[in-house]
Structures are given as structure tokens and as C-alpha cells.
Amino acid sequence: MNGRTHGSRTTYGISPVVALVLLIFAVMPIHASAATDPRLHGHLYGVSAVSATDAWAVGESLGHTLIEHWDGNAWRVVASPNVGSSNSLSGVSALSATQAWAVGTHYDTTAGHYHTLIEHWNGTAWSVVESPNVGAGDSSLASVSAVSPSNVWAVGSSYDTSHHTLIEHWNGTAWSVVASPNVGSSDSLNGVSAVSGSNVWAVGSYGDTNTDTYRTLVEHWNGTAWRVVASANATDPNDFSYLEGVSAASATDVWAVGYYQEPSTDRHALIEHWNGTAWSVEPSPSGLGALFGVSAVSATDAWAVGVSDPSSTLIEHWNGTAWSVVTSPNVGRDSLAGVSAVSGTAAWAVGSDLFGTLIERWNGSAWRIDDDVTAPTVSMPLYKLVQPFRLLGSSPPTIAATIVWSGTDPDDAIASYHVQEQVNGGAWKRLALSSSTATNVDVRLAIGSTYSFRVRATDSNGNTGRWSRGPTDTVFGQQETAATYAGTWQRDGLSGAWGGSVEHTSAAGAAASYTFAGDHVAWIGTVGPSYGSADVYIDGTLWKTVDCHASTTTTREVLLRFGWDSVGTHTIKIVSLATAGHPRIDVDGFVYLG
Numbered sequence: 001m002n003g004r005t006h007g008s009r010t011t012y013g014i015s016p017v018v019a020l021v022l023l024i025f026a027v028m029p030i031h032a033s034a035a036t037d038p039r040l041h042g043h044l045y046g047v048s049a050v051s052a053t054d055a056w057a058v059g060e061s062l063g064h065t066l067i068e069h070w071d072g073n074a075w076r077v078v079a080s081p082n083v084g085s086s087n088s089l090s091g092v093s094a095l096s097a098t099q100a101w102a103v104g105t106h107y108d109t110t111a112g113h114y115h116t117l118i119e120h121w122n123g124t125a126w127s128v129v130e131s132p133n134v135g136a137g138d139s140s141l142a143s144v145s146a147v148s149p150s151n152v153w154a155v156g157s158s159y160d161t162s163h164h165t166l167i168e169h170w171n172g173t174a175w176s177v178v179a180s181p182n183v184g185s186s187d188s189l190n191g192v193s194a195v196s197g198s199n200v201w202a203v204g205s206y207g208d209t210n211t212d213t214y215r216t217l218v219e220h221w222n223g224t225a226w227r228v229v230a231s232a233n234a235t236d237p238n239d240f241s242y243l244e245g246v247s248a249a250s251a252t253d254v255w256a257v258g259y260y261q262e263p264s265t266d267r268h269a270l271i272e273h274w275n276g277t278a279w280s281v282e283p284s285p286s287g288l289g290a291l292f293g294v295s296a297v298s299a300t301d302a303w304a305v306g307v308s309d310p311s312s313t314l315i316e317h318w319n320g321t322a323w324s325v326v327t328s329p330n331v332g333r334d335s336l337a338g339v340s341a342v343s344g345t346a347a348w349a350v351g352s353d354l355f356g357t358l359i360e361r362w363n364g365s366a367w368r369i370d371d372d373v374t375a376p377t378v379s380m381p382l383y384k385l386v387q388p389f390r391l392l393g394s395s396p397p398t399i400a401a402t403i404v405w406s407g408t409d410p411d412d413a414i415a416s417y418h419v420q421e422q423v424n425g426g427a428w429k430r431l432a433l434s435s436s437t438a439t440n441v442d443v444r445l446a447i448g449s450t451y452s453f454r455v456r457a458t459d460s461n462g463n464t465g466r467w468s469r470g471p472t473d474t475v476f477g478q479q480e481t482a483a484t485y486a487g488t489w490q491r492d493g494l495s496g497a498w499g500g501s502v503e504h505t506s507a508a509g510a511a512a513s514y515t516f517a518g519d520h521v522a523w524i525g526t527v528g529p530s531y532g533s534a535d536v537y538i539d540g541t542l543w544k545t546v547d548c549h550a551s552t553t554t555t556r557e558v559l560l561r562f563g564w565d566s567v568g569t570h571t572i573k574i575v576s577l578a579t580a581g582h583p584r585i586d587v588d589g590f591v592y593l594g
Contacts, residue, residue: 044350060088098123105140157188198223203243234260249296252276259290293338376409385561447477496555508578518594528553532579
């Protein structure tokens with residue numbers, strides 16, 4: 001991957017060889033809100049930021065171009081054209097809100113070869129701009145760097161019997177091929193960075209026929225012609241050395257990154273620096289891995305990104321003295337291909353992970369995942385009968401309940417939940433939440449009706465997950481006559497009671513039992529100055545002591561509620577403790593879900 005800088009604007013692209021390597025991150029089954037989202041199957045190879053609120057990322061998804069835009073709040077896919085088949089964009093360079101270029105390749109089905117692909121953003125839409133090819137074989141572009149609207153450079157390679165460097169230039173009217181030197185066999189350019197109209201750098205590699213290895217290749221434009229500039233390589237002459245990205249902070253401060261590969265196939269990061277006179281290797285602190293993109297903001301602030309073998313993100317930072325590895329997040333099988341920094345508090349790195357595209361953002365203190373393509377998941381919503389709310393109404397009575405759930409998202413924050421209720425198999429209706437991220441909602445359930453609830457979540461990047469549906473339960477209600485009583489009990493009328501009457505006792509040890517088949521139960525009774533305490537047993541085990549004493553009398557209170565994970569046969573037993581001075585206990589009935 002390569003990087004180019006024009007002022008503070010850095011762009012990156014990936015070489016055809018590296019693109020093929022990155023495609024080993026094959027599409028795998030994943031869960032998300034929309035299977036048609038191209039990011040789920042995509043790879044990003046280049047990124048270019050104009051400001052903290054305007055950045056572009058490019059790549060491919062299932063043989064189609066993929067372009068995303070950052071508006072300061074979120075990354076969104078922007079429509080981009082395709083030509084022929086097997087379209088892919090490798091590099092992007094943005095000058096302003098109305099000027100951006102993207103380059104790559106496509107398969108020309110008529111010619112039977114891969115040809116260059118260049119697209120332009122005019123502030124409204126992306127369009128294909130005609131670009132030349134070399135010879136009758138393949139031609140591809142890996143990187144682009146814009147100096148001005150009438151001065152843009154793109155680099156890559158062409159192939160007939162071997163690879164040759166390919167450099168193209170935009171003069172404000174048309175793209176044309178500019179002569180570029182070749183050193184050995186299999187020459188290719190992977191990155192370009194323009195300092196000015198007379199100072200442009202391009203990097204890549206070539207096959208050294210004398211040593212049968214690959215060597216770094218650096219070329220420079222002086223305003224008149226491109227020429228090869230001596231560059232450094234790994235110290236072991238048997239190692240293969242490659243440069244993938246370049247970024248210039250100034251005429252005397254240019255960085256190039258890549259990797260060198262030992263005969264044993266282990267890769268190590270390679271960093272080189274131009275001081276205005278010569279290129280030299282700078283130590284990289286990383287272990288096994290490779291660097292594909294670089295972005296230099298100033299002499300004391302530069303970023304390099306890639307992969308730490310075998311498959312995790314690698315980010316390094318230059319502070320003016322040394323390079324150091326900076327912690328970066330991973331999702332799974334991660335690789336970063338390009339980076340663009342506009343300030344000390346705004347930088348983006350792009351690539352791919354197990355789920356598709358990967359974008360990470362630097363906020364001045366840490367890197368975090370910024371391009372979330374994974375939809376959030378929600379646990380099954382569950383009922384929770386509420387106390388001390390009352391049983392209300394009569395046609396039919398209703399009981400208070402709370403629906404509870406939780407949500408998770410591996411990449412980003414959940415922005416909102418969407419909850420729906422279904423009654424008696426009818427249409428789903430949305431429920432209002434106390435806040436967009438509330439994880440519970442209060443409802444009232446009518447005795448005799450059947451309910452089901454479902455919840456889904458949307459994260460801050462707009463990914464919406466699947467519905468998570470809870471159990472379907474019917475609300476049953478039985479008045480005091482349904483219980484079995486032991487000891488001294490009396491049935492009397494009571495104003496406000498459910499059905500107008502209750503069973504009551506003031507005797508110690510008097511018990512009321514009720515057996516049912518369900519997964520939730522509530523005891524309905526009365527509280528007041530003359531009421532005392534009772535022990536409540538669930539399936540023969542003392543669960544708690546309920547105090548029914550209160551300053552004022554209130555009927556149809558939910559005195560206790562209990563729940564299980566699944567429907568079963570259970571028994572609730574209420575035993576009076578005959579509290580001194582206020583011994584009364586009422587049984588008005590029971591409500592259960594099943």
C-alpha cells in the first residue's frame with residue numbers, strides 16, 4: 001500500500017500484487033442488517049482526508065468499485081461507476097470538497113486484459129475519466145496524488161512479457177502516459193506523493209536479475225523528467241525488498257514504507273527516509289509484518305500502517321526521533337492498507353477484517369474502529385412483572401410489566417433500539433422508549449390476552465440488526481376463590497377489590513396456596529394500616545417475607561412477583577404471620593403468564 005501527500009492531504013493505494021495478497025481475507029458468513037451492504041464483502045485499499053470532516057476511502061467489493069465518504073459523523077457508501085468486470089480502486093487523492101481522484105483497474109472484456117481505471121469526484125458524483133493503457137497487455141494503476149486540479153499524477157505498472165513502470169499525468173484536460181525508467185525485470189510502482197509541480201516521488205520494486213531478488217525502486221520527477229534515485233534495501237543481499245507507500249512532508253522530509261522478506265519467507269517492516277540528499281533505512285520497532293501505507297503530517301508527526309503477521313493490524317508513529325508501535329484495535333484477520341492524517345488529532349487507516357472493510361480513526365489519544373459493518377445483536381426480550389404497581393381496570397384488568405433486554409456491538413456504540421408489541425397475533429406495533437438507548441420499556445398486560453415482544457438495535461454507523469423475539473405468553477388471572485386455604489380465612493366484600501371481594505385472615509399460620517402452569521406469577525392483595533406480614537413460599541421454599549403494612553389502604557396491589565426461565569408447574573403459598581397490632585392478610589387473586 002502506498003501513500004502520497006500534497007500539503008496536508010495524503011492519499012494511498014495498493015499495488016496489484018499486494019491487492020491479490022489482501023484478497024486472501026475471503027468473504028465469510030457474517031450476520032448483519034443488510035446482506036446487500038458492499039462493505040460486508042469489501043476491502044479498502046486507499047484513503048485521503050481533506051479535513052477532519054471530509055475524507056474518502058476506496059477499494060472493491062465482489063468485483064465492483066467501493067467508495068466511502070466521511071462527513072464528520074459517519075462513513076457512508078457513495079455510488080461509484082464500474083467498467084467491464086473485476087473493478088477495483090487502489091488509491092485516492094482528495095484536493096477539496098469538489099475535487100477528488102481515484103485510480104485502479106478493471107477487466108476489459110473486449111480486449112481480454114486488465115486496463116487502467118480512473119474516476120473523478122466533482123462535488124456531486126463520481127464518474128469514469130478516460131485513461132490510457134500501454135501496449136496490448138495489462139495495465140493497472142495503484143496510487144494517485146493531486147497537486148492541483150490541473151496537475152495530478154498516477155502510478156502503477158503495465159505488462160506484456162514482464163512488468164514495467166507506468167506513470168500517467170492529468171493536465172486539466174486529459175490523462176497521458178509519461179515516460180518512466182525501468183531498472184530490471186518486473187518493475188512496478190506502488191505509491192506516489194507530490195510535493196509540488198516539480199517535486200514528485202514514486203516508489204515500488206524491481207526484479208534484480210543479477211541477484212535473483214527484488215529491490216526497492218524510487219523515482220523522482222523534477223518538473224521535466226522522471227529519473228531513478230538510489231534507494232536503500234535490507235542489509236542481507238538475499239532478502240527481497242519492496243516499497244509500497246510514500247508520503248512527503250516537505251522537499252527534505254519524505255518517508256517510504258514497505259517490507260523485506262527473508263529466504264525463510266518471514267516478512268519485516270521496511271522504513272526509509274529522504275533527508276534532501278539521500279535515502280536511508282530507519283529502524284522499525286515491529287516484529288514480523290509489513291507496512292503498506294504512510295502519511296507524514298510534519299517533521300515530528302507521521303503514521304505508517306500495515307499488517308503484523310500473521311493477521312493483525314500494525315500501526316507505527318514517528319515523533320521526530322523514533323518510530324514506535326501504537327496499539328490498534330482488531331476484529332479478526334485484520335490488515336491495514338492505507339493511512340491519511342490531517343492533524344495530530346485526526347487520522348484514518350483503512351483495510352479489511354473478518355467482516356469486510358475496516359476503518360480505524362486516531363482522535364489524538366487512541367485508535368478506534370470507525371467503519372462498523374457489523375450489526376448489533378440484541379438478547380431475547382423478557383417479561384418482568386412489576387411491583388408495587390396495582391391491577392387496574394375491569395374489562396379486562398391489566399397488570400404492569402417491564403420488558404427488558406440488552407444489546408452488544410463488537411465495533412461501535414448502539415445508537416437506538418426499536419421495540420414492537422404484538423397482541424393476540426395481530427399486527428406489530430412500535431412502543432415508545434424513554435430514550436433511544438433504553439434497555440427496558442414499561443407496558444400493561446391485559447388479562448386474557450396473548451403477547452409477544454421483539455427488539456432490534458441500530459449502531460452509530462447505521463447498521464441495524466435482526467429482530468430478537470421473546471416468548472409468546474398469555475396473561476391469566478384467577479381471583480381469590482381459585483386458591484386452596486388452610487386455617488382460618490374469611491371471604492368478605494371489599495370496595496375496590498378485584499371482583500369486589502377478598503379472602504382474609506388474621507390468624508398465625510393460616511395459609512393460601514395456588515398451583516398453576518406458567519413462567520411468572522404475581523400475588524394480588526391489599527396494603528393498609530391494619531395489614532401485617534406473610535411468608536411466601538415458592539415450590540415449597542421460603543422465598544421472602546412480604547410486609548403489607550402501609551399508612552393508607554390500597555386494594556389490588558401487586559404484593560409479590562416471581563419468574564422462571566421457562567413455563568412449568570409451580571405453587572405459590574402465602575402463610576400469615578399475624579403481625580401484632582395489624583395482623584390482617586388479604587388474598588385478592590393471582591396473575592400468571594403461561
